Amino acid sequence: MSALENISARPSFASFAPPSRTLMGPGPSDLAPRTLAALARPTIGHLDPAFVSMMDELKELLRYAFQTTNALTFPVSGPGSVGMETCFDNLVEPGDTVIVCRNGVFGGRMIENVQRAGGIAVIVDDTWGEPVDPQKVEDAFKANPQAKLLAFVHAETSTGARSDAQALAAIARRFGALTIVDAVTSLAGCELRVDDWGLDAVYSGSQKCLSCTPGLSPVTFSPAALARIQARKSKVQSWFMDLNLVLDYWNSAKRTYHHTAPINSLYGLHESLVQLAEEGIENAWARHARLHRMLRAGFEAMDLAFVVAEPWRLPQLNTVHIPADVNDADLRRQLLTDFNLEIGAGLGPLAGKVWRFGLMGHSCREGNILLCLEALATALT
Numbered sequence: 001m002s003a004l005e006n007i008s009a010r011p012s013f014a015s016f017a018p019p020s021r022t023l024m025g026p027g028p029s030d031l032a033p034r035t036l037a038a039l040a041r042p043t044i045g046h047l048d049p050a051f052v053s054m055m056d057e058l059k060e061l062l063r064y065a066f067q068t069t070n071a072l073t074f075p076v077s078g079p080g081s082v083g084m085e086t087c088f089d090n091l092v093e094p095g096d097t098v099i100v101c102r103n104g105v106f107g108g109r110m111i112e113n114v115q116r117a118g119g120i121a122v123i124v125d126d127t128w129g130e131p132v133d134p135q136k137v138e139d140a141f142k143a144n145p146q147a148k149l150l151a152f153v154h155a156e157t158s159t160g161a162r163s164d165a166q167a168l169a170a171i172a173r174r175f176g177a178l179t180i181v182d183a184v185t186s187l188a189g190c191e192l193r194v195d196d197w198g199l200d201a202v203y204s205g206s207q208k209c210l211s212c213t214p215g216l217s218p219v220t221f222s223p224a225a226l227a228r229i230q231a232r233k234s235k236v237q238s239w240f241m242d243l244n245l246v247l248d249y250w251n252s253a254k255r256t257y258h259h260t261a262p263i264n265s266l267y268g269l270h271e272s273l274v275q276l277a278e279e280g281i282e283n284a285w286a287r288h289a290r291l292h293r294m295l296r297a298g299f300e301a302m303d304l305a306f307v308v309a310e311p312w313r314l315p316q317l318n319t320v321h322i323p324a325d326v327n328d329a330d331l332r333r334q335l336l337t338d339f340n341l342e343i344g345a346g347l348g349p350l351a352g353k354v355w356r357f358g359l360m361g362h363s364c365r366e367g368n369i370l371l372c373l374e375a376l377a378t379a380l381t
């Protein structure tokens, strides 16, 4: 009789012991030992004064990572997708026109978010693997001067392409619109300057270049974005993501209970950000760029061709074409079984055609690149 047929059956399992992998896919990335240790510290209450001071440090550390002075900067409890919905649900009101750029999977999700929030999405399509074309965005604003928002992905994880966030935000500003920017893969992996570039609502993820556990989404909102949220005519449809409520816990002296914060995950994020601050954000960007060049040299020696043209290539997400005579799934399985190495498969139309190699945060180390090149060379010969 199976457990499903016998409710009184008592399950008996050993504690879960995950294998030790090297994570070089599109995220999650490897956690630094200091971050893992922080996660295992004793759980305290989410209203405990010690925890509350840690929250204040966390906001300061995130402002540094985002390069912003925005008061409204904090980690949303939930993965990057929740940060994404938080931005769209709070900034889009029913009937609003939003220009959305789609050059990969995640731009497509932004369209869904606009439509589910009752907005009208004007879609600007670009070829997967290419950056968003600023001229097309300019044309979309000319044709839709009523647009209130421009949404785009800074670092498109499905292809490895970076778009020019500064140029796109400047266009939106000229047309009096605010920006929603996906920085899930860009934060801490390549240049991102929220204030200098004039970005309004930016969300990221804890599991990519910050090298923390998945499940937290750092966000930051400019004063203009906050003013727009506070002036809404309609209630935010989601209770959990309504910033007007969440902020009583994260951004007010009252610290009113909203939901139970993911306490230990926040210890982990704090520790990741302390390490980032010790390294220095610009040094972190430089490390990703330098080690990307090392990985690229190895790929070139193996005749693996990049999907994205050099100027738009993300150092932290390297996408290459799979050679014609190689079986995608077999090779990835071999890397996992023989080398404990995880790399990423292609998504959507790129499934089966490309591999994605992440060099994110603590995974962006010379030792990882040497392992990866050795494993690939073995598997491909």
Ligand code: PLP
Pocket: 026, 027, 079, 080, 081, 082, 084, 106, 153, 155, 156, 157, 158, 182, 184, 185, 205, 214, 215
């Ligand atoms: N946006 C981008 C660019 C991403 O790469 C991802 C995840 O890979 C997400 C959003 C969604 O993040 P999550 O999987 O943490 O919900």
